[in-house]
Amino acid sequence: DAGVTQSPTHLIKTRGQHVTLRCSPISGHKSVSWYQQVLGQGPQFIFQYYEKEERGRGNFPDRFSARQFPNYSSELNVNALLLGDSALYLCASSSTTGGAGSGALLTFGSGTRLTVV
């Protein structure tokens, strides 16, 4: 069975540009979460979606947005890129309604490494 798949694996963008990152959850998983991992740090929560509805949002500016599609795949969009947005972006899926706050087990993808120059 395929795990959580993310695309692209690597990306280089220029400051001020826009980027879209994509995630396909494990088959049967309806919840998708996004995390940002800056080099040398632990992942930080950005969004959680379940059944196309936003269920949680971390402390990120409005330049970050996301959506979930009817097939449960998800996109993370970042506008007006800054150098500080350079990071590994991780997507995770789970089979339960709740997010991590309810103890849901998250399965992570390998991430998209975004470099902003």
Added chain:
Amino acid sequence: AQKVTQAQTEISVVEKEDVTLDCVYETRDTTYYLFWYKQPPSGELVFLIRRNSFDEQNEISGRYSWNFQKSTSSFNFTITASQVVDSAVYFCALSTAEGANNLFFGTGTRLTVIP
């Protein structure tokens, strides 16, 4: 507020040595969950264990064991007879029923096992 502290930034051990990775957490919630994840160089986070706040039983899985102590707010992870394949960054994480619907991660401990 929720917080996870992994004071050990990097640890190096020689193969077959035992090693303990420390994790201290902070939360005011009475219901919470603790996790350990392993991040190899490939980048994905690999789930190792999940415990809830009502289950203080220690757990052993092969060479891995976990010591959960609510009295000291710690959830330490021990690898017995370490192997080169154990080299990775290990993250401790916390989620709470009352908090945001997400995992709070520590800053990770990079473990290097020297052959």
